[in-house]
Amino acid sequence: MASIDLRSVSKLYPNGSYGVRDVDLRIENGEFVIFLGPSGCGKSTTLRMIAGLESISAGDLLIGERNMNRVAPRDRNVAVVFQSYALYPHMSVRANMGFGLKMRGASVQDIASKTEAAASLLGLSHLLDRKPAALSGGQRQRVALGRAIVREPDVFLLDEPLSNLDAQLRAEMRLELVKLHRRLGRTTIHVTHDQVEAMTMGDRICIMRDGQLIQAGRPLDVYADPVNLFVARFLASPAMNLLPMRLKDESGVLVIEGSDGFRFTMPQRHAAAYAARAGTTVILGLRPEDIYEAPQGARTQPFDLAVTAVEALGAEIIVLGTVGGGMEKPMEVTARLSRHAHVQVGETVRLHADLLPAHLFDPQSEQAIARPSIRGAA
Amino acid sequence: MNAETEKPPLGRRLALHVGLIAACLAIVLPLLWVLRVSFIPPQQSYSTDLLPGFSTENYQALLSGRFGRSYLNSIVVSLGSVLLALPFAAMTGYAFARFSTGGRFARFLMLATQMLPPVALVLPSFTLLKGLALTNSLTGLIIVYAAVNLPFLTWILMGFFKAIPVDLEWAALTDGATAWGAFWRIVLPVSLPGLAAAGVLGFILSWNEFLFALVLSGPSTQTIPVALAALQTSNGVQIGSVAAGVVLAVLPLVIASRFIQRFIVEGLTYGSVK
Ligand SMILES: Nc1ncnc2c1ncn2[C@@H]1O[C@H](COP(=O)(O)OP(=O)(O)OP(=O)(O)O)[C@@H](O)[C@H]1O
Numbered sequence: 195m196a197s198i199d200l201r202s203v204s205k206l207y208p209n210g211s212y213g214v215r216d217v218d219l220r221i222e223n224g225e226f227v228i229f230l231g232p233s234g235c236g237k238s239t240t241l242r243m244i245a246g247l248e249s250i251s252a253g254d255l256l257i258g259e260r261n262m263n264r265v266a267p268r269d270r271n272v273a274v275v276f277q278s279y280a281l282y283p284h285m286s287v288r289a290n291m292g293f294g295l296k297m298r299g300a301s302v303q304d305i306a307s308k309t310e311a312a313a314s315l316l317g318l319s320h321l322l323d324r325k326p327a328a329l330s331g332g333q334r335q336r337v338a339l340g341r342a343i344v345r346e347p348d349v350f351l352l353d354e355p356l357s358n359l360d361a362q363l364r365a366e367m368r369l370e371l372v373k374l375h376r377r378l379g380r381t382t383i384h385v386t387h388d389q390v391e392a393m394t395m396g397d398r399i400c401i402m403r404d405g406q407l408i409q410a411g412r413p414l415d416v417y418a419d420p421v422n423l424f425v426a427r428f429l430a431s432p433a434m435n436l437l438p439m440r441l442k443d444e445s446g447v448l449v450i451e452g453s454d455g456f457r458f459t460m461p462q463r464h465a466a467a468y469a470a471r472a473g474t475t476v477i478l479g480l481r482p483e484d485i486y487e488a489p490q491g492a493r494t495q496p497f498d499l500a501v502t503a504v505e506a507l508g509a510e511i512i513v514l515g516t517v518g519g520g521m522e523k524p525m526e527v528t529a530r531l532s533r534h535a536h537v538q539v540g541e542t543v544r545l546h547a548d549l550l551p552a553h554l555f556d557p558q559s560e561q562a563i564a565r566p567s568i569r570g571a572a
Numbered sequence: 573m574n575a576e577t578e579k580p581p582l583g584r585r586l587a588l589h590v591g592l593i594a595a596c597l598a599i600v601l602p603l604l605w606v607l608r609v610s611f612i613p614p615q616q617s618y619s620t621d622l623l624p625g626f627s628t629e630n631y632q633a634l635l636s637g638r639f640g641r642s643y644l645n646s647i648v649v650s651l652g653s654v655l656l657a658l659p660f661a662a663m664t665g666y667a668f669a670r671f672s673t674g675g676r677f678a679r680f681l682m683l684a685t686q687m688l689p690p691v692a693l694v695l696p697s698f699t700l701l702k703g704l705a706l707t708n709s710l711t712g713l714i715i716v717y718a719a720v721n722l723p724f725l726t727w728i729l730m731g732f733f734k735a736i737p738v739d740l741e742w743a744a745l746t747d748g749a750t751a752w753g754a755f756w757r758i759v760l761p762v763s764l765p766g767l768a769a770a771g772v773l774g775f776i777l778s779w780n781e782f783l784f785a786l787v788l789s790g791p792s793t794q795t796i797p798v799a800l801a802a803l804q805t806s807n808g809v810q811i812g813s814v815a816a817g818v819v820l821a822v823l824p825l826v827i828a829s830r831f832i833q834r835f836i837v838e839g840l841t842y843g844s845v846k
């Protein structure tokens with residue numbers, strides 16, 4: 195019973211700068227939400243306000259439909275994993291994890307059994323009697339996670355809880371967290387810088403910048419239809435190709451053109467939405483995985499890429515190159531090809547782009563030019 | 573080139589060491605001289621021989637008089653005032669460190685009390701204690717020392733509390749602790765080295781204090797500095813006894829300074845944060 199409702203919430207710091215500005219967001223009970231955004235965009239500040247550790251300068255915060263603006267942290271039943279872990283240095287791992295239960299008056303047996311259960315889930319059983327100083331960074335992070343888990347709170351606020359783990363442990367813990375969420379069904383906010391965590395863990399991602407919420411939605415929806423250049427650039431790696439090009443109406447057919455040889459016909463499906471922009475410069479947003487080494491039927495259109503770098507990642511190949519050799523400043527294009535593609539630095543290859551999932555952005559406002567989504571419609 | 577920077581020329585090294593040794597001797601020699609005087613018979617106190625004789629006569633004479641009592645008084649007053657002042661200093665220091673309690677003005681006021689010469693406070697203190705019938709009593713001295721040392725201890729502890737990451741308290745608050753609980757269960761234990769350091773400093777300040785003790789104490793409540801001064805009688809300075817008294821007075825400070833080093837070196841947060 196713990197939905198979270200942020201209604202025009204702002205945080206104005208005493209030094210006059212905004213940590214968070216006018217954030218409107220409703221998180222349903224049991225939802226798993228990802229906060230994603232560059233450093234300093236206000237993710238931690240938002241979590242701190244939800245936890246009651248930072249006052250709310252303007253707006254309202256509701257947890258479980260109850261206004262929480264002036265409720266003390268301990269009465270919110272929220273658990274936080276801090277970016278800095280914030281383990282109690284003078285207590286053993288066991289005491290660290292049991293502290294919340296102890297504060298809430300749980301019995302000694304209860305504390306012991308829950309602490310041990312959480313410790314075994316997180317692979318910390320053999321470390322229970324150590325002090326935090328005697329742990330590695332990854333172990334400390336797991337203790338911090340354990341301290342939140344044992345309390346079974348209404349809301350989990352996880353501030354980059356996996357940032358300090360090695361790749362394998364991170365993948366394991368990612369699954370553990372998702373499983374845990376499925377089992378306990380608690381409302382969870384998870385802050386991350388990791389693309390995989392962002393795309394796979396949550397029901398929704400919220401992308402923030404400069405204290406503002408830019409876009410919130412299901413991960414694949416945000417991925418498919420970014421609202422502006424910032425989101426287009428920020429989500430996914432390698433990032434979307436963003437290419438300034440001219441949109442033209444050539445006797446009823448919409449064409450987008452960079453330079454000789456680098457031009458495409460816009461898909462018929464989007465023609466209506468984009469027709470009004472004919473004759474202007476727009477930015478074409480083309481994801482690297484929408485470029486193929488072989489034609490995909492009528493959907494794709496060919497272009498030539500002068501390859502400047504090749505990164506073979508095993509499962510796939512990332513190819514960097516330039517298009518439009520005739521221009522004084524050739525444009526960089528990144529393509530994501532299957533591992534079977536044969537590409538070498540220095541050669542020019544013919545690749546095939548699928549323009550149907552692509553977006554056009556307004557170069558001035560940086561907003562996506564509205565068009566019907568192709569998701570769901572097949 | 574590396575070798576050159578590692579080892580300056582012999583002449584410079586010699587000069588450096590001679591200088592350092594001279595500086596050390598300037599500090600240590602008087603202390604060694606006091607130690608020597610305290611252990612030679614009082615008749616030969618002014619002898620120029622290196623060690624004209626050995627006796628514990630000075631110590632016996634000193635301890636058979638009122639000095640033993642003064643020693644005890646000093647311990648009671650110094651410990652008592654520290655134990656009284658520390659809780660207040662801790663709470664005030666925490667309020668200053670974490671909250672904007674009192675603003676700049678309160679902070680300035682606290683420092684301002686340290687700028688007054690102690691003489692200015694002696695008479696008002698005397699009048700106050702007289703009204704409370706606490707002159708001539710250890711209790712009175714304890715209260716005055718606690719009050720006089722409070723701003724200094726508060727300032728020191730404020731520094732320690734500021735250095736504790738606020739995340740620790742936030743974690744405690746979300747874990748269900750009250751603000752007081754976070755202070756008591758997390759902040760205080762974590763700043764134990766700081767509390768100990770402040771305690772030792774407060775102890776030393778009270779231990780060495782002379783002016784207030786002179787005015788506020790009577791014959792039975794004398795502290796060591798007053799007792800030592802009293803050895804300068806009208807028939808001359810009893811140099812042997814004074815030396816023995818100084819040695820005894822310095823002893824606890826030597827021990828205390830060992831502790832203070834250990835606590836400060838132990839560090840503040842034991843690696844709680846990344
Ligand atoms: N106590 C403070 N006083 C003034 N400004 C602050 C304070 N705390 C944070 N800020 C500012 O608020 C903004 C948001 O900070 P916040 O810590 O929420 O960022 P974040 O999104 O968590 O970043 P990161 O990914 O680096 O953790 C930043 O610009 C920061 O400088």
Ligand SMILES: [Mg+2]
Binds near residue numbers: 237238239277353
């Ligand atoms: Mg942060």
